[in-house]
Amino acid sequence: MTLTQEWDKTFPQSNKVDHQKVTFKNRYGITLAADLYLPKHRDNQKLAAIAVSGPFGAVKEQSSGLYAQTMAEQGFVTLAFDPSYTGESGGEPRNLASPEINTEDFSAAVDYLGLLPYVDRQRIGIIGVCGFGGMALNATAVDKRIKAVVTASLYDMSRVMAKGYYDSMTLAQRTQALEAMSQQRWVDAEKGAPQPGPRNLPESKEGIDNPVVSMYFDYYRTPRGFHPRSVNSNGAWNATTPLSFMNMPLLTYIKEISPRPILLIAGDKAHSLYFSEDAYKAAGEPKELLIIKDAIHTDLYDRVDIIPFAKITDFFTKNLK
Incomplete structure (x- = not known):
């Protein structure tokens, strides 16, 4: 695995933090960058x-890295990672997503952080942006080492793929989609490689x-957020990617996060607001839904004047003590 060493993020480098590239393995033996x-x-x-x-289809050089660097400025050790099969992380075939493996990716990140000599392993939280908000909630439900979780512009990828x-x-429509993907498996098996779906963005x-x-x-196709390794900026998911999401609901056990705290952040103008609202209703206490006035979905990707970093800092300072 060859990792880029130059600063190739979509946001400026901070002089308040130290930065380094690292790798670690998840439970399936995939090396994450x-x-x-x-x-x-x-x-x-x-x-x-x-x-x-996060977001779903993004890389660590985009939104997740901005969140990580900003929270490091506030005194936390932070880790922004590329999910399995994407970015600089390992896994074949490329451009694949999985509700199980991407949930595991968060727990593998907790493994890594907990082994660092300067980290208190009893004080580890996670942030999931967009589609990785759903994965973050799922990981927190199953992994009791995670003490607090924040989502921003939450997407429940299993719900949106299964139900639209x-x-x-x-x-x-669901039956037609599953029929097409089921038949596509024969094509992929015959070719020995997965067929890409349509480009994520034109x-x-x-x-x-x-x-x-x-x-x-x-965001993804302009200088604001473009990155060549991002599936959303520069490619397509495999055509059969939705298969496993369509019958594995991510938020089934969201109540089991309790009594660990949840902070859900969403814009009041976001098309995705209903995911956060419904997750809030389903979750146990303690929980908070913070709705940002006049914000759309992607405002919480990179608009540092809109993302409530002071609130996020206060949340983790209070709950990771």
């Missing part, structure tokens, strides 16, 4: 730590009439 951010003035004390990933936006997918904004697609284009 990550950026480790450390407060410059650590004073030989054991610190609280936070693992960060706003649960609008009919049984006939090459040009011309002709886009869907405001959600336009919103994602404005």
